[in-house]
Amino acid sequence: MQIQLDRTTRTPLYRQLAQQLRRRILSGELPPGTRLPPERRLAAMLGVNRSTVVSAYRELAAEGLISGHVGRGTVVIDHRRPAAPEWPAGGVPWPQLFAPLASLLYDPALEDAALASSRSDVISFATGLPAPELYPISVVRQLLDEALHREGPRLLQYCPSEGYPPLREAIAAWSQRWGIRCSPDQVLVVSGSQQGLYLIARALLEPGDLVAVEAPTYVGALQVFRAVGARLLPVPVDDYGMRVSVLEQALEHRRPKLIYTLPTFQNPSGATLSLDRRQRLLELAARAGIPVIEDDPYRELWYEAPPASPLAALDDAGVVISLTTVSKILFPGFRIGWVIAPWPVIHQLTLVKQLVDLDTNPLMQWAVWAFIERGLLLPHLETLRAAYRERRDVLVAALRAELGTALRFRVPGGGLYFWCELAEGVRARDLLPEAAQRGVAFTPGESFFPDPTVGRAFLRLNFTYPAPATLVEGVRRLAAALRALQTAHAVRERASAPIV
């Protein structure tokens, strides 16, 4: 949930807040039963007086949209009646027609993270973005201009659903650097790897199917699997990635339809699957005939040594569907990713893609082709590795200096994230309002687990988006927030201590 308060208009802040909450409730974004943040906490996160939140909640309660109960907090009421306010009566009872997607995808911890990032003066560790100051804008300008000059209308027409043929060839060649042997017709260009994930889920999963996922894992994957009605089989992750032996035991009794893994610089844990586990995983999958989805957006972003070979390179049995994107190594805005898989899979995914959006933007495909073919991508990766290595080291030093033993983490060898565990059973979501109040945001770890109750002590910090000096200031604010939380805890514990 992101709330934008405009302090320059004459509309009072409580009105603006009520209005934005009302829309979210009526549209189903905040489904019935959702617990709204306590008044004091929401006020802290938005940087407003508590009375602003109290007034807004009072207005919504008067409209019958929320109700407050001592002990239960403020809760959204079921308002799904044929004619809800703000759209014409006598038409379509819209909310009754929708699939229950809103409640399925609603994640209070992520809503909190977005809320904490609402203020413009916040330092955000909560993104998954490359450093914007490293974007080679002038190169992109030249490439797009050349593309339109040379290719003209061809890049503004429809494009084959499988992708722009020269890009499919370039991707096949580029992947050989990592030992992946594939022909261009085993490559499907997609509009970002989220789309690849969706196409795979649609082509291979039916409601009730079981999917083995790492715990923790990428939130967007959990959402897609939940949305198609799959059940989740969590497999824990340690310092060497997915615990394949745990999966092996599970396979004795249960039969997942897919195994989903981020084997390299995993999001969120940063862990990389060891080579022997990779081989074991592929053996298991081939023996059981279960496809392995290798989601691999971070492979190129290593800061010590190149990681182990991709599963797609080690796969002799044709069980791996591999997913990559340029969002982390060039720009998210290109919306270009790709799937590499046995070609019957590529054909099936193409059928789904034709339904979903016909084809991927050919001009953007040309630009990615040019980045690869003209040798522009490799030096850009060198630049990113150097810059991100520096930021990572700055964050390590700052976290150790400011937080000491209060936050445990492993230094990631690549990727975009630190995965941190709070000491002494502090819940990351409790830290978030204190952090927001001090102008810093992060992602609570519980959203990354199939069962969110497991991950309460964890939080994820991105280190590639903020500049080095900002990272340091952000850690200072985070440390102050943690101290404040611990003081509050201590006060409460003293207060509740038995009188002796």
Place this chain on the structure above:
Amino acid sequence: MQIQLDRTTRTPLYRQLAQQLRRRILSGELPPGTRLPPERRLAAMLGVNRSTVVSAYRELAAEGLISGHVGRGTVVIDHRRPAAPEWPAGGVPWPQLFAPLASLLYDPALEDAALASSRSDVISFATGLPAPELYPISVVRQLLDEALHREGPRLLQYCPSEGYPPLREAIAAWSQRWGIRCSPDQVLVVSGSQQGLYLIARALLEPGDLVAVEAPTYVGALQVFRAVGARLLPVPVDDYGMRVSVLEQALEHRRPKLIYTLPTFQNPSGATLSLDRRQRLLELAARAGIPVIEDDPYRELWYEAPPASPLAALDDAGVVISLTTVSKILFPGFRIGWVIAPWPVIHQLTLVKQLVDLDTNPLMQWAVWAFIERGLLLPHLETLRAAYRERRDVLVAALRAELGTALRFRVPGGGLYFWCELAEGVRARDLLPEAAQRGVAFTPGESFFPDPTVGRAFLRLNFTYPAPATLVEGVRRLAAALRALQTAHAVRERASAPIV
């Protein structure tokens, strides 16, 4: 099915043909039971000797992939065994895992049209493309360069899933020209209107739901509805668009979940729904509480007078979900379209979009914003209208001169297509190989009907993509093809006439 034969390599043509057919069979693109074109016909379409096709079919039959029977023709055999050739044994039995999408979406008439367009010297009436020579390439070059210069990294980041906020505002204002009153938060930017259609189907339909569609209607819509498991309720179209009175009668017994219509310069029929039918349709929908999907890509392309108000402008009850795209008025390659709907719908579609591809390319959104806001789109529309009016008139004159009464059609007042009916019970698919042999292609009409057996006499001709002189030559070739077909018919009829 498109077959690309390369006459410059040393690989014999029959080998190339066998190879391409084999891949399509093994990948499920040509599912078991598919009837392959008769040898003579395929040879004519590809411009090769009949012996080439015979050799290719013999090779595939020897591999157990197809079989020929007198009377039944050549048919694809069910080859779905765990280890099909050409991918490693012992891995995943891929074809067994897929949903039955391939057979669901396989359309022999469309395959024939693609096959007929395979040769590079073919004049194609079978596209749905704007005239490439009218693309304002230099404007696009300037705009993209300015966008990156001015906005830089912001247009290369992720973008809100609902769309780039200035574009949502510009679309709301632009739509007011047609009397559509909506706020920016009732606008969802999508990656082409095919995506809009998919999001709507996913958000509102479940397997077994009934959808009222026009007969004929847009093929891509039929595919999406079939893919989500919907059943179809066909409503016939006449000169004034959908026969709303037929729908009204059907509603007495049946309850569709959605009504899907292309009310303006319909694809494929060119018909436009009259104003009183529009009002009647909205009344029916509001009374029954059934959403109306207004798919409206051709509204701006009128050649006589502007068409009746969009349903979205006439809708007082909030029942209309309206879909538009820039694919026909600017470029398909931008991959930009939009949905206008009551905002609970927009919110629900946004949730699905987040799963499908997160967001739409922000740089392309900026370019469309600039085309609208800087007044560049309106004069471009004037240019298109003048050019397409001329092409339409050229095609009318050529069809009348060359084909006379052999082809009946109405002159479309807008849009991209002529919808033609062959006289004397000639089937359009039978005309296609004769046409392909003479270097001209079109789209057989049967694909546009929920029940394809109804539309055999129809064919669709696009008149915006070929230049005027090409249109005339294309019609000459079409006339020659029809004469050849009729001669063959006559010979056959004489041969089979009883001896008296």
